[in-house]
Amino acid sequence: MLKIDNLHVKLEEEDKQILKGVTLEVPAGEVHAIMGPNGSGKSTLSYVLSGRDGYEVTEGSAMLGDIDLLELEPEERAAAGMFLAFQYPVEIPGVGNMTFLRTAVNAQRKARGQEEMSAADFLKFVRAKAKDLKIDADMLKRPVNVGFSGGEKKRNEILQMAMLEPKMCILDETDSGLDVDAMKLVSDGVNALRDENRGFLVITHYQRLLDHIVPDVVHIMAGGRIVKSGGPELALEVEKNGYADLMETA
């Protein structure tokens, strides 16, 4: 599904190499976790894959199925099935959450040549999805992320993911700022979306999220590269010993 090959990325504004040859493959139906210390390039990888400005790919490739992601605008990548759950979801004052969701869903449908969803169908759809995540009607009416608590923001990201039904989901430190209960809600939301046609890339600092969202593969990223890959036990090892040992082998 997602195939990243020897990806080199530098900042556009300054001569600073962030990713120095990332190679990674997430097959459909699998959940891969990326762990690593601050500044290892985890978030950069998520931004580059989703098309944020400010980065320059100097070498390598990133494919979603047979689609070359790096050729596409962010919205085209989204329509192709790429979804990023933001570490810091953005506030959009005055725009109702529901309006935002509907505009997004219909924009993607339009881009894929599908008919737009009617207001009534959409309402039914969003209510059902919101219920699973314990998102109440009030939260759907409030402006996007404005005045939301940390937990509400992250649940809202998962709601968007559920509504947009992407092929490939990247979760960028979705556990940051969550208490135990909120983490459980969010994880349940993610687990409900796991299926054989969908891939996940879960970026996190801490092992605890991976107790809830159990990965098939864990990658350790350091200095802009994947330095080690393994099963879920790798995450436990990191939790116990820290990254220092692994970085030496890099």
Place this chain on the structure above:
Amino acid sequence: MAQDEHTIVKEGVEKETVDAVKSLGDKYKYGWETDIEMDYAPKGLTEDIVRLISQKNEEPEWMTEWRLNAYRRWLQMEEPDWAMVDYPEIDFQDQYYYARPKSMETKPKSLDEVDPKLLATYEKLGIPLKEQMILAGVEGAGEVPADGDNSDRKVAVDAVFDSVSVGTTFQKELKEAGVIFCSISEAIREHPELVKKYLGSVVPPTDNFYATLNSAVFSDGSFVYIPPGVRCPMELSTYFRINAENTGQFERTLIIADREAYVSYLEGCTAPQRDIAQLHAAVVEIVILDDAEVKYSTVQNWYPGDENGKGGIYNFVTKRADCRGDRSKVMWTQVETGSAVTWKYPSCVLRGDESQGEFYSIAITNNMQQADTGTKMTHLGKNTRSRIVSKGISAGRSNNTYRGLVSMHPKATNSRNYTQCDSLLIGDQCGAHTVPYIEVKNQSSRVEHEATTSKVDDDQMFYCRQRGMDEEEAVALIVNGFAKEVLQALPMEFAMEAQQLVAISLEGSVG
């Protein structure tokens, strides 16, 4: 942010954005013109031209004198230069002051007699002049999309094409309710007692350079009178279309809401796309008596000029409501998206005790557009209230200024004003300016002013795009959110149109 090939594109501005902006010139939807035979008065302005306009409108002597007095006064006045707008000097002798479709020489008795070309023009603009069409559900004082609310609300329309009123719909039904809604030229002939009493009583012929010019040469416009205790049975609207070249449009609107009356009035405007700037200097006067209420909404979509500031309408407009009666109320709502230059301050004179004035405004400027707009709230009566909500959106290389005066006179005790003034910037080459003037001359009144300036930031844009919206959809969504309070103040018929207009005016503005 339009650039030619030799310009160095600023950092962070993508090639596609630049291309998108370049193609903006073609985006003004109403830029076509109607090929129709016109009857012009000779170019330039003299006493003879003023007399000619008066004569063409078959006006009585007192009206001709009124115009001539204004003209003589105008000759002694100077064009104001305090606004933050910059435009080449206007040669007032190089304009046509009167243009009328030839077919309108003998006044059509009813809409059936109107030149089909004219009707087709309005149909193309989405303005229903045929009552049966409206009744059949093809309704709306703008374009209500097919999936909009298909309630059987009716809107009566007065359509002004260049200098003359083409026709007014629903005259009969309105007459039954006692409402007078007709062109101002007709009102001068048919209802001289009302016109004599109120014309110039809110905006005197000596008021300001443009209003005085208008008083001398206004050719047509709308007249509304709502008798005591009557709630106007439908929305009234006037649709202004400038078609002829080198022609100024000087319309005059006079609205009178007698005691306990109510009316909601809508105004829309468009013009063809031309390289040469055109002048529009309108005057709107509203008189509101005891316990009466008027809502006046404008969606102004004059041609804004091309991406380099060539052409477009120069819009110098004086709009004022006089809350003459106790507990009278006025609400101005404006969505300003067009014009190359806008100079416009819809104002409220709160003369009656406990009278209320509200002003809701969205002003959008893109490319080289300049807007200097705002309001004046003059509190004269006791316990008067006013509220100002202004949302300015600047994109491209445009400049957008809010200028507002809140004045509490000595007798306006226990009065209140609340002003909220927000500016949104798109890109890094535009400007937003806020110039509030506040005068309080009594101890018991209170004035509040809040102002913010923000930017459509890259994070918001990326967030929307990651969810699948393209740049233009994203900007439209963010801007509509920013302007929500004002959009909500519009009548439903206009709100949908205004939202779409916001999107269209900002196409290609991202960078």
